[in-house]
Amino acid sequence: MKYRIISVGRIREPFYVDGIHEYLKRLGPYCNLELVDGLEEKVSPRAGPKEVEKVLEKEAGRIRSLLGNDDLLIVLDSRGRQLSSEDLAGHVAQWNGSGHSRVNLVVGGSHGLSNDLKCQADLSISFSLMTFPHQMAVLILAEQIYRGFKILKNEPYHK
Numbered sequence: 001m002k003y004r005i006i007s008v009g010r011i012r013e014p015f016y017v018d019g020i021h022e023y024l025k026r027l028g029p030y031c032n033l034e035l036v037d038g039l040e041e042k043v044s045p046r047a048g049p050k051e052v053e054k055v056l057e058k059e060a061g062r063i064r065s066l067l068g069n070d071d072l073l074i075v076l077d078s079r080g081r082q083l084s085s086e087d088l089a090g091h092v093a094q095w096n097g098s099g100h101s102r103v104n105l106v107v108g109g110s111h112g113l114s115n116d117l118k119c120q121a122d123l124s125i126s127f128s129l130m131t132f133p134h135q136m137a138v139l140i141l142a143e144q145i146y147r148g149f150k151i152l153k154n155e156p157y158h159k
Helices: 014-026 049-066 085-096 115-120 134-152
Strands: 002-007 032-037 071-082 102-107 123-126
Touching: 002 049, 002 134, 014 032, 014 134, 032 134, 049 102, 049 115, 071 115, 085 134, 102 134
Parallel strands: 002 032, 002 102, 071 102, 071 123
Antiparallel strands: none
């Protein structure tokens, strides 16, 4: 199974880049995981709701252009389902056995994701009711995917 994390915002801070790449490296024996970032559309800080919605639709179009017909789409959204690490591991097991070619996990930018894209998703996940910077969310996601594989393999890491 191929996995892809799509971050609408660019991962810029070196400490996030280093952490994310560490988990991508650790995941090598378990799956093929790639990171795509930098799909964010420029928007004025004073943009109104209609302008923001147009921006979100442009970003959604960029995300959709990456998706194959047989791909799963998982979005991270504050209104999504909160999962334990064991629950996420269960989803990873299901995805691995699903027959789909790729799992795409999408982290939105500062304005989130378009409602249409969220409705299109196969699953919507929330890490917390708290808000995290998108770069941190990508790092947490990479770590949780790694943790999920370690749980599935019954290997020490998860306590």
